[in-house]
Amino acid sequence: MAIEVRIPTILRTYTGGEKAVSADGASLSALIDDLEANHPGIRERLIENGDLRRFVNVYVNDEDVRFIGGLEAELSDGDQVVVLPAVAGG
């Protein structure tokens, strides 16, 4: 099972500069665990207090995961995951 995960510029320090990495997981939560195993430190940038960070957007096949179960969103082989920090401020 392979899922392509698009990594934003700000998190590429965890992926050796790679724009996209391959990871496994039947859910977004499991996928992030797998990412963490290969790219230590990245989970904390995505998750806070057991939930996705408010200003990090994750999309599965172009759908914002907040609308499809959040960390419990189901994943299948060949899915495309994109991580994008919010563009926001005060």
Add this chain to the structure above:
Amino acid sequence: MVGRAASRPYAGSVLTIDRATYDAIVAHAKRDHPDEACGIVAGPEGSDRPERLVEMVNAAGSPTFYEFDSTELLELYKEMWDRDEEPVVVYHSHTATEAYPSRTDIGLASEPGAHYVLVSTREHGNNEGPVEFRSYRIVDGEVTEEEVTVVDGLSTSN
């Protein structure tokens, strides 16, 4: 005033932007006042050339906060990836305070390669009149103001 070429007041880099794009950002900020306006100027990856203005909707619709809609954010980035572009400028307006990044702006800044442009409409609101237009680098929570040079057109040589 912009284009302080004679004296270099900032140690940082320079934002070079063409007049039409500059004017369009200012017009957007004035039009959306008293809510914050926001958008980007995309350019070819690695070029540092702000070529393609994309006005975004402030999904927060607020005088004190801005946020790109998450679906529109993905569409924007996919379009840039298809065109081998990156966000060269990320801009937003402050409508009651100076054109300096707020603590929230600094905390959420996530494009270390971008010029963060702040426009303040606090003085003239929707009306004619000068605005503050300033640019910064925001990297790892550190803000560095930079010079803004407005040119008639971006040269093709750099």
